[in-house]
Amino acid sequence: MPLIGQLALALALVLAAYSIIANVIGARASIPSLTGSARHALWAMCAMVTVAVGALWTSLLHSDFSLEYVASYTSFSLPTVYKITALWGGQQGSLLFWTWLLTIFTSIVAFQNRRRNSEIAPYALAVLAGLAIFFLGMLNFVTRPFDLLAVVPSDGQDLNPLLQNYWMAIHPPSLYTGYVSASVPFAFGVGALIAGRLDDSWIRSTRRWAIFSWFFLTLGNLFGARWAYEVLGWGGYWAWDPVENAAFMPWLVMTAYLHSVMIQERKDMLKVWNLVLIGMAFGLTLFGTFITRSGVISSVHSFTQSGLGPYFLTFLITIVVLYTGLLLSRVKQLRTPAEFESYLSREAAFLFNNLVLVGIAFAVFWGTLFPVLSEAVRGVKITVGPPFFDKVNAPLALALIFLMGVGPLIAWRRSSFDSLAKTFASPAIFGVTTGIFAFVAGLREWYVLTALSLAAFVLGTIVVEFRRGVTARRHMVSESVPVAIVNLIGKNNRRYGGYVIHIGVVLAFTGIVASAFFKTEVKQSVKQGDSFQVGPYDLEYLGIDTSETPHLESIRARVEVRKNGKPIAMMEPAKLFYKRLQQPATAVAIRSTPASDLYVVLAGIDDQSGLATFQVFLTPLVFWLWAGGLIMALGTVIVMWPNVRERAVIAAAVRASAPFEDDAEIVPGGD
């Protein structure tokens, strides 16, 4: 298996190199057979990497400890599911997994564009193959997943206990999918710049890829936060750790890009800016990988540190320099006469939305790198932690939420104060009412009051927009309200799917603000049969159960939760001990309701006194962070859902951009 895997990786590298040469020469000399051959090489490259992944998975599942990777990240007793997820649990495996995703996406792009985008696609595929060459180069020469050990150990070292969690089965794949798929619109941007096809066909052709990337970046961040919430045991989910920041920044920039391209699609403006944004989004995905693997910045999430930092940094700088040079060389051709009538317009709202989103991304970037800068300039190590990021980003988040309410309802081109007053009156009243109610009920924190008011304002604008659409449909077609809502979303999925995403953002934002401001923490040591109070709950410690498997030992406390004297739940926080690694870990118990989460950690058990120490957090509305995230994902699915009319528009745009291929088959919406 190791030999097959390493050979497959070597072949994949050769095929990637060939596909670049064939694509570029084929495109320059207009030789379709050569670009066709390049496509086949890319498919073969994907097949070879798949073989390598299969070989490593087989070795992991069979506990072949002759492989250094298998011995380092698994053990005989490791449950099968974690032997599978160990593929991305270590340095070499996660790079191989990344490369596999890249080659799969490249193959799909090659297939989608086999009869269209003949001017841009070969260059875009060459760029994707170039990225694959870097990763395959790493896997072949720098950090090989199939290196053998001179002495085969009797058992492996096991996987880090923090990674032995079901969220780790889906968090890294989601995040990697988001990272890697961002390279497709980037590659098409580069292709468009090289080919000189500077209209918006590259955006239309890769729009779904961009949304697909955003979808998985959203899920990746969400699952990562949930993993931290369940595994790290401190009652929180986001600590502004460098690796968390690295995952968050591409999401922010991709969000800005998805809004900004709407202006280009509609008004043929912001061509340079959109290319800058997609370049930034892609660059930040590489920056995230650099941070995770370089060890330049210390992080609680850096499970795969290595000496890859200099390679990634060189690669990142090379890409930034080349892309900037390419963009600058085309700036004159990218300039188009811009029509802009008023600051009171949707275009202006989107521009300011971009400003705030990129501003937050910059603030996060700056805060993440500032310790390195401080050490370089002053020679003093400092920490830039949650208080900095919270203070800097808090006002920006409010501005963003406000613009999220304003943007979708304000008119394109220009609006008047009268029409704005008419459009926003109800949502504004709703927002103010919410704020007043919260104030009367006892809330005094100005930030929370403002955040709640703005959240209600945005929800109000969305309700107004749905009401307007439903009324319009019912006016023109006799439909019941539910049917009208379904048709409204179905016929105009981009617009209304976007509103669903906004609902999710508002709910998640509300959950974040409430959980950040009003978390209650109680630490209590109790004897068996004793109770203690946390908010409206009584918690009674009933005793412990112990269990043992070949892999781990666990001590599980039984805690009965009562409210108003009535038992409502049995919670079982536990302490785990991983035998192979001789490492303890915590398994928290969470009782989640829409109003609040009761989060119980078994902090310790004193064998002599019999006292069990519990750390309990009561966090309001955190449920809505997860629910909001899932609603965002649902909205993204609605946006991505194939739409016949949109396919026709894409097909027309693609046809227009390929005037010499009138007889070629168009694959609409295959992006």
Next chain:
Amino acid sequence: MKPRQKLSTRAAALMMVACACAIAIPIVVVAAPTVSRQEISEGLTCQCGCGLTVANCNHPNCEFSVPVRDQIDGMLGRGMSGPQIIAYFRGKYGEKILSAPTTQGFNVLAWIVPFAAIAAGGALVAFTVGRWRSKSPAPTPTDAPASDTDVGNGTFDPELRRQLERELRDRI
């Protein structure tokens, strides 16, 4: 106002209040007074390697954060203020223990640069938009806003109207 409209307005107002309650009540119910130990320990970074603040260190028996929290309690009990306690720990462990940069000297850049960059970006946007506006042709009387709407009066979004007409053509 017609009776039905009045009813729907009342219903909408009631729904608004209900939603406002739904948003605000759970927060108010469990809101707790701010604990100063919490504030102080949020300002210190745990040195055990967890990467979190002293307040949030995820090791229940952490050799650093647990004694530091106890120390903070003791100092508060002796009447020391928050800044005095922070200064004590800074003197003992150095600047790295602070969980955010100070607002003095070089560190002030950490706080200023993000907002300066956004202000510069805002100015650039305003300048660019100003130039675009001056070059754009004057709006004609037909340049009505695209989505200024009053469904109640029978006028609505021209974009929606066009879409509906297209759909009607498809359906009928």
